[in-house]
Amino acid sequence: MERLGLRKLTIQYGSTTVIRDLHLSIQDGELVSLLGPSGAGKTTILKTIAGLLPPSDGKIYIDGKCVNHLPAEKRDAVLIFQKPLLFPFLNVNQNIGFGLKMRHVDRKTAVRKIERILEITGLNGLGTRKIHQLSGGQQQRVALARGLILEPAILLLDEPLSNLDPGLRGQMRDLICSLQTQTKTTMLFVTHDQSEALSISDRVCLLLDGKLRQSGTPQELFYHPADQDVARFFGCDNILPCQTFLPEQSPNGRKELFAIRPEDIEIRTNNRNQDCIDKSWFNGTVEKIIFEGQLTKLTVSTSPGYDLTVLCRRPSFHPGQSVYLRFPKERIHYFQEPPEES
Numbered sequence: 202m203e204r205l206g207l208r209k210l211t212i213q214y215g216s217t218t219v220i221r222d223l224h225l226s227i228q229d230g231e232l233v234s235l236l237g238p239s240g241a242g243k244t245t246i247l248k249t250i251a252g253l254l255p256p257s258d259g260k261i262y263i264d265g266k267c268v269n270h271l272p273a274e275k276r277d278a279v280l281i282f283q284k285p286l287l288f289p290f291l292n293v294n295q296n297i298g299f300g301l302k303m304r305h306v307d308r309k310t311a312v313r314k315i316e317r318i319l320e321i322t323g324l325n326g327l328g329t330r331k332i333h334q335l336s337g338g339q340q341q342r343v344a345l346a347r348g349l350i351l352e353p354a355i356l357l358l359d360e361p362l363s364n365l366d367p368g369l370r371g372q373m374r375d376l377i378c379s380l381q382t383q384t385k386t387t388m389l390f391v392t393h394d395q396s397e398a399l400s401i402s403d404r405v406c407l408l409l410d411g412k413l414r415q416s417g418t419p420q421e422l423f424y425h426p427a428d429q430d431v432a433r434f435f436g437c438d439n440i441l442p443c444q445t446f447l448p449e450q451s452p453n454g455r456k457e458l459f460a461i462r463p464e465d466i467e468i469r470t471n472n473r474n475q476d477c478i479d480k481s482w483f484n485g486t487v488e489k490i491i492f493e494g495q496l497t498k499l500t501v502s503t504s505p506g507y508d509l510t511v512l513c514r515r516p517s518f519h520p521g522q523s524v525y526l527r528f529p530k531e532r533i534h535y536f537q538e539p540p541e542e543s
């Protein structure tokens with residue numbers, strides 16, 4: 202069953218089109234990430250779904266009903282902002298129960314629901330605290346609890362982890378996953394952080410320049426990018442012509458490109474292990490080495506004039522060193538070069 206449907210959604214600020222012809226369908230119980238760089242239009246989409254911004258064109262469906270004409274409070278969607286917007290004069294219980302009160306839910310049911318949500322969001326014992334007596338992470342939990350308790354058709358989360366420090370971010374990410382599993386709430390999670398999107402989602406939708414460029418499982422986007430831009434967004438800098446590096450796999454001289462992830466390139470010094478160097482290996486020279494912690498990033502120049510990015514663990518290379526490189530066949534991802542503009 203479709204919980205959220207966006208059909209040909211176009212959104213403009215004045216004469217500037219930020220989102221053009223967007224299609225998106227989210228099924229019951231799915232956790233979908235809307236991923237994209239800063240300024241891609243992610244918040245704009247969430248605000249439009251929530252009813253805070255009118256679309257210029259297209260339709261928004263929630264639970265099968267077109268909601269374009271409905272004001273925000275009549276839509277069965279809850280938006281949770283980057284910075285939790287809580288009532289400072291109310292305590293945690295009152296903040297969480299606020300929406301229930303507005304819906305005239307009876308007191309006994311409200312107390313029961315609040316108790317359950319405090320339990321599953323790890324806020325037990327904090328119900329009578331005022332908001333200023335909570336840490337940033339606890340405040341974000343209250344915001345989540347306040348949204349979840351309403352059991353909306355869709356929960357819209359706008360970068361809810363970005364104000365938290367890295368340790369807490371991991372904990373909150375795990376909490377959102379477990380809340381989603383427990384409550385089966387359908388969620389649209391906005392982030393610009395690819396690792397956050399890849400680790401949390403059933404499905405990732407990548408938004409670039411106001412267009413949905415690819416939608417699929419985290420593994421599909423990471424290992425099978427639809428085009429060069431998607432590949433680059435996921436850190437694959439090596440987009441290369443087949444004719445130069447893989448001539449036998451480039452029939453009819455077609456302008457085909459392939460991508461190889463930096464961590465998938467095999468690299469060896471060329472002064473030992475000569476026995477196992479066959480014609481699948483080619484020469485390169487290490488130009489630059491950047492230590493990044495778990496992995497080290499190398500820039501390696503090749504004789505056809507293309508620089509490659511290679512990631513390896515604890516390498517023992519130095520700048521200027523000659524190396525052998527190889528692209529394992531099973532790690533090569535092919536795509537077509539876009540048509541040339543006339």
Ligand SMILES: Nc1ncnc2c1ncn2[C@@H]1O[C@H](COP(=O)(O)OP(=O)(O)OP(=O)(O)O)[C@@H](O)[C@H]1O
Binds near residue numbers: 238241246
């Ligand atoms: N009220 C506004 N009036 C005019 N332009 C706006 C307005 N709000 C946002 N924009 C523009 O719309 C584009 C998309 O903004 P939006 O905030 O939706 O991006 P985003 O993907 O959420 O970015 P971030 O990750 O930085 O929050 C940007 O170019 C932004 O400058």
